[in-house]
Amino acid sequence: MLLLGIDIGTSSVKVSVVDAASQKALASAQYPDTESPIISLKLGWAEQDPEMWWEQAQQAIKMCHATGKYNPQDIAAVGIAYQMHGLVLVDKNQQVLRNSIIWCDSRAVEYGDKAFEAIGEERSLSHLLNSPGNFTAAKLAWVKQNEPELYEKIDKIMLPGDFIAMKLTGAITTSVSALSEGVFYDFKEECLSKDVMKFFGFDEQVIPDVKPLFSSHGELKADIAAQLQLKAGIPVAYKAGDQPNNALSLNVLNPGEVAATAGTSGVIYGVSDQLTYDPQSRVNTFAHVNYSQVRQRLGVLLCINGTGSLNRWAKNLFGSNIGYADMNNLAKQAPEGSSGLRILPFGNGAERMLNNKLVGVHFHHIDLNLHERSHIFRAVQEGIACAFRYGLDIMRSNDMNPTVIRAGKANLFLSDLFAETFVNVTGVPVELYNNDGSVGAALGAGIGAGVFASPAEAFKGMEKLQVIEPNPNSNIEEVYQEWKVLLDKQLIAETAIEEEVGK
Template sequence: MYLLGIDIGTSSIKVAVVDVNTQKSVATAQYPDEETEIKSVKPGWAEQSPTDWWQHTQQAIFKLNALGLFNPKEIKAIGIAYQMHGLVVVDKEQNVLRGSIIWCDSRAVELGEKAFDAIGHEKSLQHLLNSPGNFTASKLAWVKNNEPDVYSKIDKIMLPGDFIAMKLTGVITTSIPALSEGIFWDFKNDEISSDVMDHYGLDGNLIPDIKPLFSVHGSVNAEMAELLGLTGGIPVAYKSGDQPNNALSLNVLKPGEVAATAGTSGVIYGVSEELTYDQQSRVNTFAHVTYSKEKKHTGVLLCINGTGSMYRWAKHNFAPNSSYAELNILAAQASIGSKGLKVLPFGNGAERMLNNKYTGAQLLGIDLNTHTQADIFRAVQESIAFSFRYGLDIMRENGMKPQVIRAGKANLFLSEVFAQTFVDVTGIPVELYENDGSVGAAIGAGIGSGIFKNAEEAFTQHEIIKIYQPKNSEAYEHFYQEWKNILNKSI
């Protein structure tokens, strides 16, 4: 018996099949091999095509099935993880009306700031746990204000994972965690926020039916089953944003547990049992996958837009023919501190932890006589680790006191330089696990479909594969403070 997990990432679609008995992945695939385009027709804008996501999802599943490592007919449930906050809009025939305004698009920042002032800062934080900011509700308001013809045709709004579920099942649903990540949810009143909807003048009928996150969100229809080699009628039983899902995949489910990821964006995600918020809205609080009206578990999330996106830019411009693995080896050849080369990696939209300031990415202190390609790639990795430390200090201000951080052995955590720098500059050990987003989505489907009785049963065979302990904390504290001084001058 198997479970299928689909991870709708910014750069690609990843899929995995998990054996229910071993709780381990038996096959994985990814599509496309090259990173998916982000369309940016104006500075600070970022869009992707939902139709591309669907085409890529199909191709990824075709690749997965072609491996011949499992019988697709034995897949019993599907789970979906997805890049958070992206706005997808469809008409009554479920046709996509425009490109998805994705998470790193900052066009709606000003609208969110005005909503924050109009609703009231304290009321927004107490009820929404965030400012309306640059999230999905604000993105929808931008469409309403700037593309009224498109807005008038909208039947339902969705997040990226909802769209893929719709393509599989023909059914459109949402959940409280999904609404909370869009800043549509009022935590105090346990309902869709009338403050947000009324301020923006949004039609409540655009919100899909609300279902429990771990539940059946629709069944794969006969046409899609035949196309993808699956059994008709199997449930899509789990949908979650990538960061709560990453936490699930790392068994970060209880208050006090913390996860990190360093993909296109970087995230620190801690579980709390309180409706907590940051007075400056530098971190965000959303409903965790385990949230219920009885147990209000929330996820405190700090997101850094300029992490893997900075590394990708450096690779594309300085070493386009090298693999990331080769660049990680190259970075390890440079000395700690990168001979004084400093990088500010904040070139992928406004950064919430910098109070929505946009500094642009910067390479500082380049010496044409001494700095090498190795120094550049090490400096990029070190700067990303420094940005995590900066964010972690903000989370500590808000009551998070992690003793250990869990992460998947993926993306930047595949680099010894990055992983060790992260640990040295934060002073917190990191446990690495093999699970990734698509595996977590598959496990979530097992919980949502009832194949696993609960999350505890789903993680009985969860194993640590490596632990990083601090080694060079004193040296890195010096380099971090130098970097922080440069950042403070830029903001």
């Protein structure tokens, strides 16, 4: 029996076809081979066309089929992972009403802040486990205020993965995990948040039917099945945000277990059995894939918006003629600490861990007679690792104290230098696995379709590739302390600017 996994990323869509018996991918494909565009009409805005994701998903599925390594008719279920927090709007004919306002868009911060104040900080945090901040509910409030005629046409709101499931099946569903991701879920009342819906004036009819995360979210339509060479009627049996899915893919399901990823954004994601929250909502708590009202499993998420995106930016400007592997090798030629060069890596929207401030990327202490591109490449990776440390310290202050972190050997963790710097600056060993979000989504579909009795069974074949331990001879702690001073000064400056503009 075969399983199909679709991972809707910001940069591209990846698809894998997995053999359920061996839990191994028979074929994988990514489309496009260049990074997808992000539409930014104003500073801090970020949008993508949902139909672009659908086209990319179809192309990646067809590319997998073209390998000839399996019979597409043997695929029995579909799973979907997706970039979190995006807002997709459709009318009664399931037509997209506007571009999706995606996860790193910052326009709705003030709407979330007003809701936080009106609902009450203590009530918001204890019931929602978050400030409404810049999440999906606040994005919808922005549309309601600024595009009222379009808002009136809305039949259903969705997250990116819900949209792809709709295109495959015609059904529109959600889950508790997805509702919590949009800050629509009340954990104390265990239902759709009346506070959020009332404050923003949302009609409950725009919320899709709530289904268990591991269950059928619709069956493949005959016309789409024929178009994609698949069997009509197979279920979409799993949908989850990319970070809960990454944790599932690493078998991070129990309290105290922690996963990390460093793709377009950087994330540390830990599992808790407590309704925990950060008083400043700098790290966020959502229902994990295995959450239930009886057995609460929460995902505590630290997000840094610009990790791989900063690395890509540096490559485009300073290494357009080389590949990422060459770039990593050049970075190794610079000494630890990059000869004093420091980079603050915050140029991809408002950073939740910095209280939703738009800080931007900042280079410090550039010496035109000393620093070469090798120093820039290393300082980028060190700056990203320092941002992870800064966020991890926030998680530690909220009783999330990992003794080991699991990560897939992908994206920035393909760089030995980055992985070692991450371990040294956080002081936490990292286990690297042959992990992939689309494979995780496929195996999640196997759980939802009953092919596997439990997540533990689905991921029993996980391969540990490497364990990286902290190096006691590293001097990266000194680098981090200097980096943190520079960040603190920048945050003070940003606050002063905001106060001056607000006068």
